[in-house]
Amino acid sequence: MKDEDDVARTLLVNGVVQGVGFRPFVYQLANRYKLNGNVANTATGVTIHLEGPLKRIRTFIHDLTTQSPPLAQITDLSQKEEAFRNYSNFNIVKSRPAAKMSTLISADVSICEDCRRELFDLNDRRFSYPFINCTNCGPRYTIIDDIPYDRPQTSMKHFEMCPQCQAEYDDPADRRFHAQPNACAACGPRVDLYDRQRERVQTPDPIARAADLLKKGHVVALKGLGGFHLAVDAENEKAVQVLRQRKHRAEKPFALMSYDLGTLHTYADSRKPEEDLLESFKRPIVLLKKKEPNPIASSVSPRNRYFGVMLPYTPLHYLLLSHGFTALVMTSGNISEEPICIDNEDAFKRLGDIADYFLIHNRNIYLRSDDSIVRKSAGQTRFMRRSRGYVPVPIFLHQKLPAILACGAELKNTICLTKDNLAFLSQHIGDLENLETYAFLKLSINHLKRILEIDPQIIAYDLHPDYLSTRYAQAQTDLKRIPIQHHHAHIVSCMAENRIDGMLIGLAFDGTGYGDDGHIWGGEILIADACRFTRAGHLDYVPMPGGAAAIKEPWRMAASYLNYTFGESSLDIHLPLMQTIDRGKMNILLQMIKKRVNSPLTSSLGRLFDGVSAIVGLRNHVHYEGQAAMELEMMAGPQTDAVYDYGWLTEDGTYKILLQPIIKGIVHDMEKKRPVAQISRRFHTTLIRLFSDLCDTIRQETGLNRVALSGGVFQNSILLGGLISALEKRKFQVFTHTQVPANDGGISLGQAVAAAAAVLQSA
Ligand code: ZN
Numbered sequence: 001m002k003d004e005d006d007v008a009r010t011l012l013v014n015g016v017v018q019g020v021g022f023r024p025f026v027y028q029l030a031n032r033y034k035l036n037g038n039v040a041n042t043a044t045g046v047t048i049h050l051e052g053p054l055k056r057i058r059t060f061i062h063d064l065t066t067q068s069p070p071l072a073q074i075t076d077l078s079q080k081e082e083a084f085r086n087y088s089n090f091n092i093v094k095s096r097p098a099a100k101m102s103t104l105i106s107a108d109v110s111i112c113e114d115c116r117r118e119l120f121d122l123n124d125r126r127f128s129y130p131f132i133n134c135t136n137c138g139p140r141y142t143i144i145d146d147i148p149y150d151r152p153q154t155s156m157k158h159f160e161m162c163p164q165c166q167a168e169y170d171d172p173a174d175r176r177f178h179a180q181p182n183a184c185a186a187c188g189p190r191v192d193l194y195d196r197q198r199e200r201v202q203t204p205d206p207i208a209r210a211a212d213l214l215k216k217g218h219v220v221a222l223k224g225l226g227g228f229h230l231a232v233d234a235e236n237e238k239a240v241q242v243l244r245q246r247k248h249r250a251e252k253p254f255a256l257m258s259y260d261l262g263t264l265h266t267y268a269d270s271r272k273p274e275e276d277l278l279e280s281f282k283r284p285i286v287l288l289k290k291k292e293p294n295p296i297a298s299s300v301s302p303r304n305r306y307f308g309v310m311l312p313y314t315p316l317h318y319l320l321l322s323h324g325f326t327a328l329v330m331t332s333g334n335i336s337e338e339p340i341c342i343d344n345e346d347a348f349k350r351l352g353d354i355a356d357y358f359l360i361h362n363r364n365i366y367l368r369s370d371d372s373i374v375r376k377s378a379g380q381t382r383f384m385r386r387s388r389g390y391v392p393v394p395i396f397l398h399q400k401l402p403a404i405l406a407c408g409a410e411l412k413n414t415i416c417l418t419k420d421n422l423a424f425l426s427q428h429i430g431d432l433e434n435l436e437t438y439a440f441l442k443l444s445i446n447h448l449k450r451i452l453e454i455d456p457q458i459i460a461y462d463l464h465p466d467y468l469s470t471r472y473a474q475a476q477t478d479l480k481r482i483p484i485q486h487h488h489a490h491i492v493s494c495m496a497e498n499r500i501d502g503m504l505i506g507l508a509f510d511g512t513g514y515g516d517d518g519h520i521w522g523g524e525i526l527i528a529d530a531c532r533f534t535r536a537g538h539l540d541y542v543p544m545p546g547g548a549a550a551i552k553e554p555w556r557m558a559a560s561y562l563n564y565t566f567g568e569s570s571l572d573i574h575l576p577l578m579q580t581i582d583r584g585k586m587n588i589l590l591q592m593i594k595k596r597v598n599s600p601l602t603s604s605l606g607r608l609f610d611g612v613s614a615i616v617g618l619r620n621h622v623h624y625e626g627q628a629a630m631e632l633e634m635m636a637g638p639q640t641d642a643v644y645d646y647g648w649l650t651e652d653g654t655y656k657i658l659l660q661p662i663i664k665g666i667v668h669d670m671e672k673k674r675p676v677a678q679i680s681r682r683f684h685t686t687l688i689r690l691f692s693d694l695c696d697t698i699r700q701e702t703g704l705n706r707v708a709l710s711g712g713v714f715q716n717s718i719l720l721g722g723l724i725s726a727l728e729k730r731k732f733q734v735f736t737h738t739q740v741p742a743n744d745g746g747i748s749l750g751q752a753v754a755a756a757a758a759v760l761q762s763a
């Protein structure tokens with residue numbers, strides 16, 4: 001019966017609110033405050049009807065936003081007054097299957113605390129069951145084949161729930177109400193252990209046996225959430241080296257997984273913000289400073305001050321790691337740069353020469369998703385890779401966009417699909433340098449279009465004519481095709497995630513991007529808005545002798561910068577480089593530069609880092625992209641005000657930043673036998689001073705007071721942190737990446753937003 005102070009309200013909740021335990025949460029909350037009405041999934045979100053005293057409704061709304069389930073993400077909450085209908089209780093309205101659901105799909109989620117407790121509870125019916133989950137946790141994105149997100153559309157469709165599981169699934173008060181992957185040992189998926197001859201290993205406990213084999217030094221391929229990992233005992237130097245040899249991965253660091261923070265602290269340092277990231281249900285790989293000495297095999301992360309570490313995120317991981325490892329190496333289950341394996345058959349085939357044993361299961365992975373990689377830098381979370389745990393939760397934009405597909409660049413490729421004010425970045429697709437990755441690109445595009453119900457009419461892509469992503473876009477002749485310059489896309493990506501518009505100064509620093517003059521850009525100062533840009537300044541051009549070979553062999557860039565600075569006499573300089581590189585080889589290279597044979601011009605800051613690292617004797621060759629630059633950053637000594645000379649010229653209205661004074665200063669310091677730590681720091685400080693001076697000059701001419709920082713070079717935290725504080729000291733407003741990677745993994749977002757602006761402009 002209606003009391004005097006009773007009112008009726010309808011709440012509309014938008015965001016990630018379906019398939020995340022939101023309705024049971026609302027149900028329990030309404031019962032707690034004795035409110036009547038109902039809750040229902042709708043096409044756009046969740047609708048809640050409430051009847052009761054206004055005061056209690058207000059408390060309900062407060063709790064709704066502050067105590068919602070971990071996976072829920074409310075982006076919009078509106079309420080309106082309603083006619084009183086005298087509901088007698090509160091219930092969950094069954095969703096009509098015909099209703100067109102336009103809802104956000106949750107990312108995959110690490111096992112929750114409740115499930116973890118049950119996993120290790122001898123009296124629980126799911127004790128040690130490796131696929132335990134509930135509405136608050138478990139696989140999502142990687143097992144969905146179509147929408148709506150219901151069991152028959154997931155890889156759980158092959159498993160029929162037992163009566164006990166079904167009862168949980170049907171009970172609105174249960175933690176497993178509508179948990180689509182709900183299962184138990186009686187009815188759900190199971191694990192099995194095989195050797196590399198595909199013989200099943202007879203054992204009552206495949207996980208314990210796998211742990212045993214790992215302790216003996218074997219390589220075990222392990223089927224996880226978003227794909228296979230290759231695991232070895234991280235304390236076993238020999239096992240780690242065997243894995244490196246078999247995987248053809250010379251020095252690129254391996255990720256580690258430890259049981260908990262306590263175990264992890266035996267080899268790495270972490271502070272509160274990093275621990276929050278490690279323990280978050282997204283469970284990314286977090287870069288942490290090494291402790292020295294530490295018990296981890298030295299070949300896990302050679303010549304690096306950091307370990308990439310994650311905590312277990314599936315029940316299977318917890319069960320395996322509970323066998324007393326300090327850490328397991330958990331590296332992606334692939335051959336060199338191909339996409340990771342997700343399928344058992346495929347794993348036996350492709351990983352057969354790498355793994356000794358296979359710990360597999362029969363729950364299919366529909367879409368692979370690599371581990372995400374983050375670090376704390378300049379006080380914020382910075383993505384190096386945004387993938388499992390984050391995808392496909394969208395980036396929320398401040399403007400509505402038409403449906404656009406952006407194809408990304410070449411390295412660290414992701415794609416982006418837009419709908420309204422949402423930008424959906426895909427999981428990490430990889431380096432588009434082989435057909436397997438290209439196939440995965442096409443598969444991801446089609447899969448995402450289907451599950452997100454986006455039918456793009458516009459396609460955006462990189463200006464580079466030879467990227468596979470460009471070729472894909474150009475083949476889509478029925479779509480409106482819009483090429484976007486690489487560094488413009490970087491800057492617009494940064495603007496988009498910061499929800500800003502209008503003209504600003506953009507510093508786009510990376511390794512490679514195709515410029516509109518046909519040269520290779522990468523040290524670019526742009527004046528840009530979402531629609532257009534002008535090139536206000538750039539590093540002076542130098543030849544890249546051998547083209548792509550110069551990326552793998554920084555000594556080539558060193559020779560090029562030396563030749564650019566000193567001309568013919570560069571050969572007489574006393575540098576370790578001149579002793580380590582054969583004189584004949586060096587002469588051939590100088591001829592190539594002189595005659596401009598296979599020597600494209602580049603203004604890349606990434607290449608400058610490479611070249612300097614070879615000049616100071618750190619690296620003549622690299623095993624992975626960015627290695628030389630990273631080692632130069634790692635070497636940097638304590639902060640100093642000392643800088644090398646620097647300057648620029650104006651040429652055709654563009655600032656050309658001269659590199660001779662910097663190279664001269666570095667060579668001078670090398671001849672004086674100054675420590676590399678000092679030179680590295682001074683080089684960083686010089687760049688920070690140079691670019692903040694140049695921003696000042698541009699502000700005087702243009703009045704622009706905002707600066708956006710983007711591009712892979714900003715993974716360098718000395719440069720990022722240094723530039724932010726130098727610019728802020730000069731009262732600039734600085735925008736950086738915190739939601740998508742600064743590297744090419746974030747570029748598809750900028751392509752989409754820039755293409756939308758171009759379409760709007762031409763309309
Ligand atoms: Zn759970």
Ligand code: ZN
Nearest residue numbers: 162165184187
């Ligand atoms: Zn069951």
Ligand code: FE
Nearest residue numbers: 510512513744
């Ligand atoms: Fe780039």
